[in-house]
Amino acid sequence: MSRYFSEKYGGLVPYVPGEQPRGRSFVKLNTNESPFPPSPYAQRFAREAAGDLRLYSDPECRRLRETAAEYFGLAPDCFVFTNGSDEILYFAFSAYCDSSHPAVFADITYGFYKVFAGVCGVPARIIPLKDDFTLDPEDYFGAGGTVFIANPNAPTGIALTPGDIERIVAANRDSIVVIDEAYVDFGAGSAVGLVNKYPNLLVTQTFSKSRSLAGGRLGMGIACPELISDIETLRYSTNPYNVGSMTQAAGIGALLDREYFEECRNKIISVRGSTEKRLRELGFDCTDSSANFIFAEHPRVSGETFYRELRERGILVRHFDAPRISNRNRITVGSAEEMELFLAAAGEIVKAAERKDDGGPGD
Amino acid sequence: MSRYFSEKYGGLVPYVPGEQPRGRSFVKLNTNESPFPPSPYAQRFAREAAGDLRLYSDPECRRLRETAAEYFGLAPDCFVFTNGSDEILYFAFSAYCDSSHPAVFADITYGFYKVFAGVCGVPARIIPLKDDFTLDPEDYFGAGGTVFIANPNAPTGIALTPGDIERIVAANRDSIVVIDEAYVDFGAGSAVGLVNKYPNLLVTQTFSKSRSLAGGRLGMGIACPELISDIETLRYSTNPYNVGSMTQAAGIGALLDREYFEECRNKIISVRGSTEKRLRELGFDCTDSSANFIFAEHPRVSGETFYRELRERGILVRHFDAPRISNRNRITVGSAEEMELFLAAAGEIVKAAERKDDGGPGD
Numbered sequence: 087m088s089r090y091f092s093e094k095y096g097g098l099v100p101y102v103p104g105e106q107p108r109g110r111s112f113v114k115l116n117t118n119e120s121p122f123p124p125s126p127y128a129q130r131f132a133r134e135a136a137g138d139l140r141l142y143s144d145p146e147c148r149r150l151r152e153t154a155a156e157y158f159g160l161a162p163d164c165f166v167f168t169n170g171s172d173e174i175l176y177f178a179f180s181a182y183c184d185s186s187h188p189a190v191f192a193d194i195t196y197g198f199y200k201v202f203a204g205v206c207g208v209p210a211r212i213i214p215l216k217d218d219f220t221l222d223p224e225d226y227f228g229a230g231g232t233v234f235i236a237n238p239n240a241p242t243g244i245a246l247t248p249g250d251i252e253r254i255v256a257a258n259r260d261s262i263v264v265i266d267e268a269y270v271d272f273g274a275g276s277a278v279g280l281v282n283k284y285p286n287l288l289v290t291q292t293f294s295k296s297r298s299l300a301g302g303r304l305g306m307g308i309a310c311p312e313l314i315s316d317i318e319t320l321r322y323s324t325n326p327y328n329v330g331s332m333t334q335a336a337g338i339g340a341l342l343d344r345e346y347f348e349e350c351r352n353k354i355i356s357v358r359g360s361t362e363k364r365l366r367e368l369g370f371d372c373t374d375s376s377a378n379f380i381f382a383e384h385p386r387v388s389g390e391t392f393y394r395e396l397r398e399r400g401i402l403v404r405h406f407d408a409p410r411i412s413n414r415n416r417i418t419v420g421s422a423e424e425m426e427l428f429l430a431a432a433g434e435i436v437k438a439a440e441r442k443d444d445g446g447p448g449d
Numbered sequence: 450m451s452r453y454f455s456e457k458y459g460g461l462v463p464y465v466p467g468e469q470p471r472g473r474s475f476v477k478l479n480t481n482e483s484p485f486p487p488s489p490y491a492q493r494f495a496r497e498a499a500g501d502l503r504l505y506s507d508p509e510c511r512r513l514r515e516t517a518a519e520y521f522g523l524a525p526d527c528f529v530f531t532n533g534s535d536e537i538l539y540f541a542f543s544a545y546c547d548s549s550h551p552a553v554f555a556d557i558t559y560g561f562y563k564v565f566a567g568v569c570g571v572p573a574r575i576i577p578l579k580d581d582f583t584l585d586p587e588d589y590f591g592a593g594g595t596v597f598i599a600n601p602n603a604p605t606g607i608a609l610t611p612g613d614i615e616r617i618v619a620a621n622r623d624s625i626v627v628i629d630e631a632y633v634d635f636g637a638g639s640a641v642g643l644v645n646k647y648p649n650l651l652v653t654q655t656f657s658k659s660r661s662l663a664g665g666r667l668g669m670g671i672a673c674p675e676l677i678s679d680i681e682t683l684r685y686s687t688n689p690y691n692v693g694s695m696t697q698a699a700g701i702g703a704l705l706d707r708e709y710f711e712e713c714r715n716k717i718i719s720v721r722g723s724t725e726k727r728l729r730e731l732g733f734d735c736t737d738s739s740a741n742f743i744f745a746e747h748p749r750v751s752g753e754t755f756y757r758e759l760r761e762r763g764i765l766v767r768h769f770d771a772p773r774i775s776n777r778n779r780i781t782v783g784s785a786e787e788m789e790l791f792l793a794a795a796g797e798i799v800k801a802a803e804r805k806d807d808g809g810p811g812d
Contacts, residue, residue, distance in 0.1 A: 180455070181454055181458070
């Protein structure tokens with residue numbers, strides 16, 4: 087940190103993204119990317135746009151908004167597009183939190199919420215999840231601040247029902263409720279249908295997971311036009327050309343190809359189920375995931391050891407060295423082939439630990 | 450604005466980007482885009498990256514940083530890449546301005562500086578340019594805040610010499626000086642060579658103008674590693690994957706093709722010269738532009754009229770309805786063919802005004 091850096095960032099601890107390995111080739115199950123390429127339409131549209139980069143991208147994302155409007159059955163002015171969904175979340179923290187409007191979120195959730203609160207200099211009110219990692223909706227009634235809920239939650243994968251989401255939104259009429267639906271397509275019910283009913287609801291989604299566009303960087307906010315207009319004020323005050331032409335094109339292609347989207351999503355849900363079943367057979371405890379990852383622990387292998395042993399075998403998963411969850415790992419649901427490799431390694435690691443516990447030769 | 454929008458943005462006036470016309474086809478000389486496509490390498494690399502979007506982009510932009518390091522003859526940790534150069538400017542306002550470190554900039558300069566100060570909630574100290582739109586370096590000695598200078602300046606196109614830039618940087622050891630070099634490649638001297646000498650110097654550049662990648666969204670900051678580390682702290686606290694894979698690839702291709710870059714840049718400089726000459730023959734006053742635009746006024750045609758009359762003839766330029774410059778227009782240097790169309794229209798408009806002034810039939 088230089089001596090010029092503003093004192094207001096004195097205690098700021100940045101987010102640490104999952105490792106992007108280089109050199110050695112890993113089975114990469116650590117950042118919740120899709121095992122499938124984006125829709126051929128997304129690729130083709132992006133390639134075409136790559137031949138036409140001389141002009142600025144459309145700051146209004148008109149075609150993309152119209153495509154999304156058609157897709158979700160809402161008006162185009164219910165959408166704002168951003169450089170990944172981290173950017174719409176940052177805008178939400180900026181727009182709706184300040185010293186008298188704290189950010190309210192769970193102790194175990196997307197780790198970036200705490201960082202956003204820090205960089206925006208706003209207080210955070212942390213509400214612990216229950217012992218089983220479920221969220222009690224009533225804990226958020228009259229939350230007294232801007233609520234951020236990931237649904238399904240990360241890294242637990244546990245989802246609230248749309249009914250519970252609605253109860254929370256309805257019980258916070260004087261505050262914004264942000265529902266972060268980065269993983270919603272893998273089995274949870276979306277709150278998008280509620281945005282015209284509740285003027286205090288902002289839903290965020292990403293194209294990085296279920297639409298396989300992590301490298302394309304596209305996120306979106308969905309809300310009533312009045313909230314979208316707040317976000318647009320911030321977007322036009324920081325970076326109006328925030329979504330490039332290739333990204334807009336890829337997003338349009340991804341939305342138009344609903345069939346491919348559903349095919350990929352269904353495969354991931356199916357592989358998640360079969361992987362969880364086999365992990366449980368190996369003695370793992372898995373949360374009830376509605377996301378494209380599994381959050382698992384084993385009574386005989388620490389989270390740290392499991393992470394390290396997998397890594398030695400060329401498999402990357404995500405381990406969070408944080409209270410309550412350090413014994414678990416978050417394992418992205420990859421292709422069926424990748425999960426076979428993962429399960430074989432997991433089986434080896436568990437058996438070695440059991441041999442060691444039973445007095446056999448350990449490590 | 451919704452009733453939830455934080456009061457801290459009460460007076461915020463967003464930036465208004467230049468018009469992106471739809472429907473009718475215009476000769477587009479209003480947002481300083483290049484008339485030439487990006488390097489074939491940039492296009493090819495971007496197309497290739499479009500086939501590989503499943504994984505997150507490299508948050509460290511390693512290959513891009515190494516390519517830039519090679520290009521500029523600096524270490525890779527002297528660079529940070531952003532989603533266009535507006536993002537690096539926003540980071541600079543965030544990192545180095547606060548209530549006790551105002552932003553210091555000219556009355557006539559890139560209009561976004563005032564917006565960034567507004568969105569960051571920091572005071573601005575505005576220093577008027579001289580009557581001829583030149584900047585007196587001594588006005589910035591001991592500026593008492595974070596200095597933002599566009600060099601060449603926009604919309605005037607007038608450049609400071611590298612010697613004057615160095616005097617300003619040296620005279621503000623306790624403050625950051627940001628030199629915004631969006632247009633530097635069209636005839637001004639860059640301050641990049643000074644970053645290792647001055648720990649208070651941050652240079653920003655964009656790939657939107659001289660590298661024809663406006664639609665790709667790539668900007669960069671160049672400074673000593675300690676300042677880059679400040680910016681990285683903010684980047685990792687807001688949007689670590691801010692530069693997508695296609696954009697990184699396009700940027701690498703653009704930097705590798707130095708020959709194409711110089712060819713395009715030289716053509717633009719040449720067309721700027723011939724256009725200015727003919728504008729002067731028509732009676733226009735043009736500032737001494739080192740950028741890819743011309744800033745011109747005519748004694749007999751108001752800036753507003755000239756803008757409107759050009760628009761009716763299918764030619765878009767940029768008119769700023771602001772004090773001291775409302776009688777001028779900023780005209781992007783397009784292709785030789787585009788400038789012929791522009792000059793023909795300009796000639797018509799001037800002749801009509803002169804006929805009218807001379808008592809002939811006017812509009």
